Amino acid sequence: MENRRPVVGKPVPSVREMGNRRPLRDINNIVGAHPYPCAIAKKPMLEKNVKDEKKPALPSRRPVTRKFAASLGNKEQPDRQATAAQTAPPGFDPKNETITIDSDDDIESVDDTDMDALEDESLMDIDSADSGNPLAATEYVEEIYKYYRENEETSCVRPDYMSSQGDINEKMRAILIDWLIEVHYKFELMDETLFLTVNIIDRFLEKEVVPRKKLQLVGVTAMLLACKYEEVSVPVVEDLILISDRAYMKGEVLEMEKWILNTLEFNMSVPTPYVFMRRILKAADSDRKLHLVSFFMLELCLVEYQMLKYRPSLLAAAAIYTAQRAISRCWHWTKVCEFHSRYTRDQLIECSNKMVQFHQNAGGGKLTGVHRKYSTFKFGCVAKAEPAGFLQI
Known part of the structure; x- marks a missing residue:
């Protein structure tokens, strides 16, 4: 969908004008359906030619000390072979030992007996490469995830909450979420939107008894709320009505939105x-x-x-x-x-x-x-x- 916002005064497009967007009854999310078209057939990324790089490539699996990771962005490294030849001890065999670079001028050989100690040192070092990226929040990322672990119970529901629902069951929930995954794919939404959508559905159904005919309305409204929380460009209500084969009116979606928000006490900030x-x-x-x-x-x-x-x-x-x-x-x-x-x-x-x-x-x-x-x-x-x-x- 190139332009999700409708032009003021322009009538809502008919189902025929929807293009590739299909309603629920024609979404082909059952066995025997044809696979998706190749929505984005990107060319495979070409590997970089290490010979053309000014700096030697760093193997992704090699243990790296914090001191070396911090120095990568500031200084160019000397020739690795020349440095190794100057600092390697007599009888050094690179096939039997692992090399870790501790600084620009120092090379240290680490055998298998020292690997556990090196790994222990690197346990807290997975963020060093992002130290210059303000979006990574490396200064307090550990505090953020400590908060997530302490509060993840708030995003959990009773694993048997369906027993309190009289008109719906777990199979209907599975059909709804399978369909929403396809809607999420077709709208090209972000990954976090999908997980928050499912979380909103489960937390709402745990607290409110919903009739069968309103279950799909709960699903599309939960996706609308998740989009408002996570997305930059949010699908409008008319988009969700069309994808639902006009099963609901705009007013019903807005009423369900208020019902869900009041039930969840406007708590959308949960760790999924x-x-x-x-x-x-x-x-x-x-x-x-x-x-x-x-x-x-x-x-x-x-x-x-x-x-x-x-x-x-x-x-x-x-x-x-x-x-x-x-x-x-x-x-x-x-x-x-x-x-x-x-x-x-x-x-x-x-x-x-x-x-x-x-x-x-x-x-x-x-x-x-x-x-x-x-x-x-x-x-x-x-x-x-x-x-x-x-x-x-």
Whole structure:
């Protein structure tokens, strides 16, 4: 949607004029539907030629001390081979030892016995590369995430709240969220908007009994509220009415908006799994593939009512752990990830096993919205990756 704001005085476009936007009954979010078109077929990024760089490339997995990371932006490094030849001890074999650069002029060899100590030193050092970025808030990022962990209970709901609903059930919730994931994709909204939308729906349904005919209205209104909180360019009410096949009037959406806000006491500032995903992905030194597979795992959990029993931070950590295992096929959960997530590998196994099951069944169930979304080139076709079935106990 290039221009979401309607021209004053211009009538609302008909369903025929909607272009690619389809109503709920024609959204194709059931089994057998055709996959999404390639919305954005970006060219693959070319790797940089290290020979043409003035500064040597820094391996992403190499342990880096804070002193060296701070010096990268201020000084050019001398030739690495010449420095190594001058400072290396007799009998030095680079195949058996790991090199860590402590300053521009000093090179220190670290063997396997010292790696644990070096990793302990780097536990608090994942933000050093962003020290010059004011948006990273490195001075108080730890305080921010401490606050998130202390208050994430406010974003949680009772895992059995559907028992208080007389006219809707968990299957209807799954259909609604699967459809909203597709609407979110078509409107090209930000990731945080989707997670806040689902959170608003669950917190509202926990406190209010909603008839079946109003459930979709709750969903589109929750997305409208999340967009107002997270987005720069917000879809107008008429957009949501059109995508809902004109099932509701504008006045009904605005009335539902007031009902939701009053029920939730205008509390939109809750830590969702998204905020924890960003932090733990940084601790995991993620690349694009790990990032996409992790979010694929997490969005599969949004549809599943049974996953409400897990805290947002645990869902985020388990999604990254499962994605790492699907990509690298190993069990290891690094100390850095454990430190910043506050979860050990054993604490993640149960949740991770459920995610593996969702991955295995993602393409064959009745609700395939997440699978088709992550089967597009825009999302790296990561849904077609081999599930980490070996994790299951």
